[in-house]
Amino acid sequence: MKKFRIILLLSLIPMLSFGQLYTRKEIKIPDIPGYLTLKCDLHMHTIFSDGNVWPTVRADEAWREGLDVFAISDHVEYQPHHKDVTTGIGRSYEIAKPRADELGLMIIKAAEITRDMPPGHFNVLFLDSISALDKDDFWEAIQAAVDQDAFIFWNHPGWRQPDEIPIWYDEHTRLFDEGNMHGMEIVNERSYYPLAHQWCLERNITMLGNSDIHDPTGMFVDFAAGQHRAITLVFAEKFTEESVKKALEKGRTAVYYNDMLIGNQEFLKPIFEKSVFIASRSVKLGPGETFNLQVTNHSDVPFMLEAAEGEKDIFYQDNVTLYPGRTSIIRIRSKKIAEPGIHTYTLQYVVSNLLVGVETGLPVELKFKAEITE
Ligand SMILES: [Zn+2]
Ligand SMILES: [Zn+2]
Numbered sequence: 001m002k003k004f005r006i007i008l009l010l011s012l013i014p015m016l017s018f019g020q021l022y023t024r025k026e027i028k029i030p031d032i033p034g035y036l037t038l039k040c041d042l043h044m045h046t047i048f049s050d051g052n053v054w055p056t057v058r059a060d061e062a063w064r065e066g067l068d069v070f071a072i073s074d075h076v077e078y079q080p081h082h083k084d085v086t087t088g089i090g091r092s093y094e095i096a097k098p099r100a101d102e103l104g105l106m107i108i109k110a111a112e113i114t115r116d117m118p119p120g121h122f123n124v125l126f127l128d129s130i131s132a133l134d135k136d137d138f139w140e141a142i143q144a145a146v147d148q149d150a151f152i153f154w155n156h157p158g159w160r161q162p163d164e165i166p167i168w169y170d171e172h173t174r175l176f177d178e179g180n181m182h183g184m185e186i187v188n189e190r191s192y193y194p195l196a197h198q199w200c201l202e203r204n205i206t207m208l209g210n211s212d213i214h215d216p217t218g219m220f221v222d223f224a225a226g227q228h229r230a231i232t233l234v235f236a237e238k239f240t241e242e243s244v245k246k247a248l249e250k251g252r253t254a255v256y257y258n259d260m261l262i263g264n265q266e267f268l269k270p271i272f273e274k275s276v277f278i279a280s281r282s283v284k285l286g287p288g289e290t291f292n293l294q295v296t297n298h299s300d301v302p303f304m305l306e307a308a309e310g311e312k313d314i315f316y317q318d319n320v321t322l323y324p325g326r327t328s329i330i331r332i333r334s335k336k337i338a339e340p341g342i343h344t345y346t347l348q349y350v351v352s353n354l355l356v357g358v359e360t361g362l363p364v365e366l367k368f369k370a371e372i373t374e
Helices: 002-021 055-064 091-103 138-147 170-177 194-203 241-249 265-275
Strands: 036-041 069-072 106-114 121-125 151-154 183-188 206-210 231-236 253-257 260-263 276-278 290-297 303-307 314-316 319-322 326-334 341-357 360-372
Touching (some): 151 170, 151 241, 194 341, 206 260, 265 276
Parallel strands (some): 260 341
Antiparallel strands (some): 206 231, 253 260, 276 290, 303 319
16 A cells, blocks of 8 residues: 555656746736736747758747737748758747647747748738648738738838838738738837837737747746736737737737837727726825825836926826836825815826837826815
């Protein structure tokens, strides 16, 4: 019996050590009304193109870093490891899929069409056949993607351009006019392209931000310093491939890049509102007195507030950073002329690191009740 118990205990060891080695760090960015906020990286490579990791590692990394959805997008036309890895493109998805399933992650079948600029590189998502994209002619490759009802986006439009400023060529006009430029990376790896951001806003193109990681993510991102890889937030009705596809097609995305969120106001505003709470239980102060208003930020994103318009009865601090996972203080002072009684005040700020346009921060309001005493 004792021997049996020892054997039983020993048999548990691999399982226990697995549990200790693997922990997931959730990305704390809340869901918004009507939609799940899915954390997605839709551009990365493995040894099946010019990456340096085995496909299952991409699933492990995605899980550990708090992602919900990922796409391995190996180059269709470029496989420098082909002498060692001979089974070809598309195999990376097949190898990573069981691992993704085991971890409860969604993996989207994808590839990168890789041509010199113009037209440049394009990621294609929701494929049935990757090999169908293997055409000499770029337009035939795009047609093969269109035939599969794929989602097509322009990758790193500023890459290898002077000062990383993207150039819109005739090829892009054709793609766009034919309805085949569904999205664009406004962030790739460590680069943000403001001009691409502008194009997405003007032409209603879905905004994406992805890691385009080739090495193990730990070689590229300093997790200990609180860094994270660039990702796309997808606002989906459900955790299904169909819902993710619909959200991408409808432009329901935002980009999480360094300490910034970039996206439309309709998505960034509810993220802010669901993250930030007034922590002070009651606010009481006499005319001309100051008060420390305590405000908690439950998200992983710092919010850098710059005062917009003033409140007529109170003064309040111009610049405040609401640090992630912490409670910060906003100094307020009632004006000498403030009327005694209970009032609702609205502090108006612009969040400078939540970009709703190029160099345009998100306007927000913080409301609280205060009693002005005699
Ligand atoms: Zn590329
Ligand atoms: Zn790439």
